[in-house]
Amino acid sequence: MIEELLDVVVRKRELQGDGVVVLDLTRRDGSLLPVFDAGAHVDIHIGPGLVRQYSLCSNPADLSVYRLGVLKDPASRGGSVGVHNTLLEGSEVQISAPRNLFPLAGEARRSILLGGGIGVTPMIAMAYALHDRGETFELHYCGRERCRSAFIEELANAPFAANVFTHFDDEGAEQKLDLAKVLGKGEVGVHMYTCGPGGFMDWVIQGACRQGYTEEHIHKEYFQVEVDTSGDSFEVVAARSGKTVQVAEGQTILDALAQVGIKIEISCEQGVCGTCLCDVLEGEPDHRDVYLTDDEKAGNDQILVCCSRAKSKKLVLDI
Numbered sequence: 001m002i003e004e005l006l007d008v009v010v011r012k013r014e015l016q017g018d019g020v021v022v023l024d025l026t027r028r029d030g031s032l033l034p035v036f037d038a039g040a041h042v043d044i045h046i047g048p049g050l051v052r053q054y055s056l057c058s059n060p061a062d063l064s065v066y067r068l069g070v071l072k073d074p075a076s077r078g079g080s081v082g083v084h085n086t087l088l089e090g091s092e093v094q095i096s097a098p099r100n101l102f103p104l105a106g107e108a109r110r111s112i113l114l115g116g117g118i119g120v121t122p123m124i125a126m127a128y129a130l131h132d133r134g135e136t137f138e139l140h141y142c143g144r145e146r147c148r149s150a151f152i153e154e155l156a157n158a159p160f161a162a163n164v165f166t167h168f169d170d171e172g173a174e175q176k177l178d179l180a181k182v183l184g185k186g187e188v189g190v191h192m193y194t195c196g197p198g199g200f201m202d203w204v205i206q207g208a209c210r211q212g213y214t215e216e217h218i219h220k221e222y223f224q225v226e227v228d229t230s231g232d233s234f235e236v237v238a239a240r241s242g243k244t245v246q247v248a249e250g251q252t253i254l255d256a257l258a259q260v261g262i263k264i265e266i267s268c269e270q271g272v273c274g275t276c277l278c279d280v281l282e283g284e285p286d287h288r289d290v291y292l293t294d295d296e297k298a299g300n301d302q303i304l305v306c307c308s309r310a311k312s313k314k315l316v317l318d319i
């Protein structure tokens with residue numbers, strides 16, 4: 001199925017903090033954009049073959065605009081640098097309809113939002129939604145330095161400003177995040193959400209587990225995942241065409257399949273979005289993504305071919 005893309009224009013562009021560009025995207029004619037739920041992202045078609053996901057951080061109740069924040073990553077493979085360099089005020093760009101892999105739980109007694117650096121973006125949309133619902137929540141925004149962080153002013157002036165707590169490495173001990181205290185004991189109805197750099201998220205998730213939070217109460221969204229293509233070579237059979245290809249060390253299944261003319265739809269190329277998911281008919285995958293749950297990985301019947309490899313000598317895929 002060909003996805004219908006939305007044509008939008010960069011209505012406003014602002015550099016905030018250290019290397020974050022905040023973009024307001026609207027329809028050119030000012031009509032409303034499709035509905036989205038807090039936690040959703042859009043795919044931005046930055047250039048030919050260059051598609052990246054960014055979380056929406058605007059108020060889901062305001063469909064006149066989609067706001068997003070993009071940190072310029074010096075190690076960027078084109079994505080964030082492309083956004084910074086090409087999406088200027090007035091530029092037109094195509095985006096996907098919003099998709100949500102990081103939704104709020106339906107009902108919560110209390111929600112704790114923990115954003116590290118640019119990982120605060122989905123949390124801002126969540127805070128707008130929780131405030132609108134009249135629910136109990138806190139947003140904790142952690143970063144190295146206040147002056148290098150984006151969204152400070154927006155959060156200070158937001159209708160939910162009283163629910164926002166900032167924690168910066170270079171500020172006083174009194175504002176440091178006491179994770180155990182903030183999380184409290186894991187209880188039914190208390191949900192924790194986190195997004196940020198890998199080390200920050202690991203620390204938060206391990207803390208939540210120690211506090212007794214169960215998997216259903218820990219919600220996480222990864223970004224900037226390194227793709228690890230190390231490991232022995234193995235064979236992949238594309239069952240529908242009968243084509244066989246050898247995946248070399250340092251190569252992805254995706255690239256190996258492309259060499260024999262099999263194209264798989266992709267987006268993030270980092271094991272984050274799930275776009276390249278394929279069914280496994282035979283063999284044992286070596287899952288290296290952060291998209292599938294532990295249970296789904298244990299099922300060994302699906303694989304994300306942009307990043308995962310094989311533990312067996314051969315994988316047969318339903319493609």
Ligand code: FES
Nearest residue numbers: 267269274276306
């Ligand atoms: S393309 Fe996003 S998970 Fe593979």
